[in-house]
Amino acid sequence: MISSKDNPKIKELIKLHQAKYRKETNTFLVEGKHLVKEAFEANAVIEAYSIDEIPGYTLVSLPVMKKICKTDTVVTEVALCKINEIKPLSDNILILDNIQDPGNLGTILRTAKAFKFDTVIISKGSCDLYNDKVIRSSQGAIFKLNILNNIDLLSFIPTLNDYEIYGTNVRNGTDIKDIKKEKKIAIILGNEGNGISKEISNIIDKNIYIKLDNMESLNVSIAGAIIMYEYINK
Amino acid sequence: MISSKDNPKIKELIKLHQAKYRKETNTFLVEGKHLVKEAFEANAVIEAYSIDEIPGYTLVSLPVMKKICKTDTVVTEVALCKINEIKPLSDNILILDNIQDPGNLGTILRTAKAFKFDTVIISKGSCDLYNDKVIRSSQGAIFKLNILNNIDLLSFIPTLNDYEIYGTNVRNGTDIKDIKKEKKIAIILGNEGNGISKEISNIIDKNIYIKLDNMESLNVSIAGAIIMYEYINK
Numbered sequence: 344m345i346s347s348k349d350n351p352k353i354k355e356l357i358k359l360h361q362a363k364y365r366k367e368t369n370t371f372l373v374e375g376k377h378l379v380k381e382a383f384e385a386n387a388v389i390e391a392y393s394i395d396e397i398p399g400y401t402l403v404s405l406p407v408m409k410k411i412c413k414t415d416t417v418v419t420e421v422a423l424c425k426i427n428e429i430k431p432l433s434d435n436i437l438i439l440d441n442i443q444d445p446g447n448l449g450t451i452l453r454t455a456k457a458f459k460f461d462t463v464i465i466s467k468g469s470c471d472l473y474n475d476k477v478i479r480s481s482q483g484a485i486f487k488l489n490i491l492n493n494i495d496l497l498s499f500i501p502t503l504n505d506y507e508i509y510g511t512n513v514r515n516g517t518d519i520k521d522i523k524k525e526k527k528i529a530i531i532l533g534n535e536g537n538g539i540s541k542e543i544s545n546i547i548d549k550n551i552y553i554k555l556d557n558m559e560s561l562n563v564s565i566a567g568a569i570i571m572y573e574y575i576n577k
Numbered sequence: 578m579i580s581s582k583d584n585p586k587i588k589e590l591i592k593l594h595q596a597k598y599r600k601e602t603n604t605f606l607v608e609g610k611h612l613v614k615e616a617f618e619a620n621a622v623i624e625a626y627s628i629d630e631i632p633g634y635t636l637v638s639l640p641v642m643k644k645i646c647k648t649d650t651v652v653t654e655v656a657l658c659k660i661n662e663i664k665p666l667s668d669n670i671l672i673l674d675n676i677q678d679p680g681n682l683g684t685i686l687r688t689a690k691a692f693k694f695d696t697v698i699i700s701k702g703s704c705d706l707y708n709d710k711v712i713r714s715s716q717g718a719i720f721k722l723n724i725l726n727n728i729d730l731l732s733f734i735p736t737l738n739d740y741e742i743y744g745t746n747v748r749n750g751t752d753i754k755d756i757k758k759e760k761k762i763a764i765i766l767g768n769e770g771n772g773i774s775k776e777i778s779n780i781i782d783k784n785i786y787i788k789l790d791n792m793e794s795l796n797v798s799i800a801g802a803i804i805m806y807e808y809i810n811k
């Protein structure tokens with residue numbers, strides 16, 4: 344049993360609380376039985392840690408576990424995971440332009456998986472994908488999706504030759520009800536406060552909007568969900 | 578200009594950071610120009626405060642403003658607001674059974690208003706409605722909705738004689754696609770981790786579900802949004 348916080352392995356794990364080290368090592372931590380199970384199913388686990396004796400897990404003391412974890416609640420399992428390899432693009436793509444809130448990002452990933460938008464492109468400068476709050480609110484979707492992270496959208500979007508590319512706009516655009524099913528589609532969601540950036544708006548010419556009553560806009564994770572749900576059910 | 582944090586008015590405002598005082602006084606604070614504007618439009622403002630000289634606002638110093646506000650970012654306006662009077666129930670009702678996350682609650686209110694579920698019933702034991710994060714994420718919907726707060730659902734729900742009452746369930750129920758338009762409808766959303774409580778489930782006999790691909794469930798604010806969107810567009 345590892346009971347020292349100075350154990351070199353444990354020190355490496357704790358370093359992963361910082362985005363810098365996650366990037367350097369291409370690894371990240373997930374906390375809690377549910378997420379560890381999802382990580383195992385996705386073959387993403389490098390090493391798993393538990394405060395209980397479980398075959399295949401490294402046993403650690405409770406104080407060490409508390410040190411490894413970022414959540415305040417008591418967690419009994421943690422896994423060191425490797426970042427997914429990139430797969431070919433799926434027919435439905437979601438593109439995220441500068442999403443900043445970890446809860447929004449995680450929720451968007453969870454919804455994208457549920458509605459078969461199996462590839463998600465995340466722009467440079469977005470909220471860190473491996474932030475613990477993103478991982479928790481993604482509810483395991485982070486392991487099931489094909490995620491391209493830290494992407495320069497201005498150079499990436501023009502490479503999507505055979506995709507219909509739609510922005511989202513609270514004022515102008517085609518009602519999502521009137522969008523037809525495409526062979527391949529890419530839908531862009533923008534920043535919480537400012538929407539899609541001007542540079543990106545300039546290179547796309549189609550926009551989707553959702554009719555609202557007496558409210559200016561929806562939360563980005565809500566708007567994205569309704570668009571994906573409506574599209575996938577066409 | 579009020580420049581002392583010991584000014585009795587300011588001390589009263591700061592007390593409103595605690596839920597207990599909001600309940601006692603039936604008042605709450607909103608921060609930021611956007612929300613203060615919404616509060617004025619809803620005739621909810623008792624007194625408004627600003628660090629700039631604006632007619633009708635009480636002038637306060639920047640340090641006093643920082644003390645009044647809960648957000649870390651610099652806010653120039655704050656308003657003391659009265660809690661809405663209750664109006665007759667609308668034809669579309671949303672019932673929230675033990676929602677705990679402030680971001681979820683605020684987002685649900687914002688979406689309810691956008692999709693014409695103009696009355697929202699919030700159960701006893703839910704996240705505090707006048708929590709600053711709820712107010713911010715509601716984006717002003719808190720002023721536009723008819724909200725019945727702190728309600729004992731077990732005694733309230735049976736009074737909804739002329740409403741069709743639907744629960745939500747991740748496994749069993751009628752696909753939201755197949756729900757027909759009702760004259761009056763009440764839709765219940767449950768707790769983030771556990772869904773609708775057993776006691777409530779026992780007194781309702783209809784459930785809605787949303788078909789998902791390879792994910793167990795959606796975030797409650799997402800599920801609620803899709804249900805309301807789909808229903809209102811029938």
